[in-house]
Amino acid sequence: MKYFITTPIYYVNDRPHIGHVYTTIAADVLARWQRAKGFDVLFSTGTDENSQKSVEAAEAASQPVGEYVNEMAQRWEETFNKLGFTHDTFIRTTSPEHVKAVTTLLKKIQEKGDIYLDDYEGLYCTNIESFVAESELVDDKCPDSNSKPKKIKEKNYFFKLSKYRDQLLKYYKNNPDFVQPESARNKMLDYITNEMEDVSISRQSQEWGIRLPQNKDHAIYVWIDALINYLTVTGYPDNKEKFAKYWPADVHLIGKDIIKFHCAIWPAMLMSAGLPLPKKIFAHGFFTIDGQKISKSLGNAIDPLELQKEYPFDAIRYYLLRDIPFGNDGDFSHTRLLDRYNADLANGLGNLVSRVLNMIEQYWPDFDKSSIKPTAIEQNIDQANAYVEVLQFDQALTKIWDAIAWADLLIENKKPWELAKEGKTEEIKNTLGQLYEALVAINKAVAPFLPDTHQKLTQLLKARPLKKPIKPLFARK
Numbered sequence: 001m002k003y004f005i006t007t008p009i010y011y012v013n014d015r016p017h018i019g020h021v022y023t024t025i026a027a028d029v030l031a032r033w034q035r036a037k038g039f040d041v042l043f044s045t046g047t048d049e050n051s052q053k054s055v056e057a058a059e060a061a062s063q064p065v066g067e068y069v070n071e072m073a074q075r076w077e078e079t080f081n082k083l084g085f086t087h088d089t090f091i092r093t094t095s096p097e098h099v100k101a102v103t104t105l106l107k108k109i110q111e112k113g114d115i116y117l118d119d120y121e122g123l124y125c126t127n128i129e130s131f132v133a134e135s136e137l138v139d140d141k142c143p144d145s146n147s148k149p150k151k152i153k154e155k156n157y158f159f160k161l162s163k164y165r166d167q168l169l170k171y172y173k174n175n176p177d178f179v180q181p182e183s184a185r186n187k188m189l190d191y192i193t194n195e196m197e198d199v200s201i202s203r204q205s206q207e208w209g210i211r212l213p214q215n216k217d218h219a220i221y222v223w224i225d226a227l228i229n230y231l232t233v234t235g236y237p238d239n240k241e242k243f244a245k246y247w248p249a250d251v252h253l254i255g256k257d258i259i260k261f262h263c264a265i266w267p268a269m270l271m272s273a274g275l276p277l278p279k280k281i282f283a284h285g286f287f288t289i290d291g292q293k294i295s296k297s298l299g300n301a302i303d304p305l306e307l308q309k310e311y312p313f314d315a316i317r318y319y320l321l322r323d324i325p326f327g328n329d330g331d332f333s334h335t336r337l338l339d340r341y342n343a344d345l346a347n348g349l350g351n352l353v354s355r356v357l358n359m360i361e362q363y364w365p366d367f368d369k370s371s372i373k374p375t376a377i378e379q380n381i382d383q384a385n386a387y388v389e390v391l392q393f394d395q396a397l398t399k400i401w402d403a404i405a406w407a408d409l410l411i412e413n414k415k416p417w418e419l420a421k422e423g424k425t426e427e428i429k430n431t432l433g434q435l436y437e438a439l440v441a442i443n444k445a446v447a448p449f450l451p452d453t454h455q456k457l458t459q460l461l462k463a464r465p466l467k468k469p470i471k472p473l474f475a476r477k
């Protein structure tokens with residue numbers, strides 16, 4: 001069985017910040033989870049480079065744009081590698097294989113008769129790489145980026161998006177889980193029904209970008225090019241075997257800012273080209289940082305590599321997925337991160353591990369795993385697993401931490417040190433056996449969320465005799 005999961009591909013005009021990393025963490029958890037289940041996973045992420053933002057950023061850095069995007073893409077990839085993400089591909093939209101995929105797909109859409117040339121006159125916001133209607137402006141500015149859009153008047157090629165209105169609505173109706181969560185689905189149903197118009201897919205005056213196959217004077221609109229990355233990474237169009245194996249995607253993970261492109265334009269492009277649609281598109285919420293929008297001008301964007309100097313990355317993964325229900329908006333708070341780190345990781349899981357292993361060492365010297373029976377926490381773990389399947393990561397983690405609380409309570413109730421004084425050997429073995437089994441189950445359940453912790457704990461659970469003192473699982477750097 002295969003599982004194909006994607007993140008958005010990120011613009012290279014800036015360095016990765018904690019918001020970008022959020023989506024990639026969630027995708028990484030799911031990829032690891034599916035691999036552990038035995039699925040053949042393709043997990044893709046990468047960089048969206050053919051944007052005007054790249055051109056502007058390169059100008060600001062006094063660098064040729066090609067050189068600039070190379071450097072930045074490398075920086076993104078290095079960051080993702082340093083954070084330990086397990087993506088199988090890092091796609092760059094300036095790569096020849098991507099250009100081929102884009103050109104091929106657009107030819108298919110052209111053959112279907114879904115592309116036409118027309119005049120375009122209107123406002124364009126480079127910041128979000130999108131047209132903005134006059135009626136959407138707030139104080140003459142684009143409502144999403146708070147910057148002044150440019151007036152554009154040129155000949156553009158258009159994709160007949162509106163032709164797919166009924167087909168899209170029907171698809172949504174027949175596939176109620178296609179777009180999640182419900183809030184994103186409802187927004188899209190409203191947009192498709194009431195607002196969706198044909199979309200311009202080319203820019204006449206742009207030199208940077210993939211050339212439109214039917215007219216090389218035009219660059220392909222960067223969003224059209226970027227969406228096709230999801231096909232490129234499956235080997236489309238040349239590697240037919242790989243493509244047949246992985247396409248359609250099982251889930252596109254995105255932020256709620258880019259649903260229009262993913263949940264209307266992209267499925268319509270696929271319909272036009274006669275290709276199957278992704279099985280699910282999940283749009284998570286946006287978070288602020290200590291109550292403020294992440295923005296360049298405020299300079300509050302957190303560099304994940306800097307944060308990683310203060311906390312093990314497992315702690316950041318844990319905090320983000322535990323504190324913000326996936327799909328909701330939230331806030332990244334340094335205080336909450338520290339609290340969660342101390343309470344749930346160091347004093348919660350970390351403490352339980354050292355207590356249990358030390359007690360086994362002390363009170364059960366001829367420790368024998370084979371005598372241990374399954375524990376009462378299996379139910380919690382099953383529930384946690386069910387929550388991961390539906391991307392409710394906060395609930396899954398809550399269930400795992402319920403299991404930790406159960407184990408703590410068992411220690412408090414049984415007080416193995418008193419059983420030892422009373423010489424109740426069988427009861428000690430029974431209690432410590434249950435606790436050991438609980439650690440094994442908890443260790444398995446936390447694996448996709450806390451991969452480094454999982455590795456350390458696996459070693460500790462295997463080690464016999466234990467080295468004393470046991471190194472704490474969590475230590476601030």
Ligand code: MSP
Pocket residue numbers: 007008009010011018019020022023048226227228229253254255256257258285286287288294
């Ligand atoms: N290049 C496009 C996507 C093309 S996909 C075919 C793009 N790139 S982006 O660099 O702006 O990244 C946007 C994504 O970053 C969001 O959809 C979301 O996944 C993530 N986030 C950026 N800021 C975020 C927050 N403040 N909070 C949560 N996620 C954030 O759009």
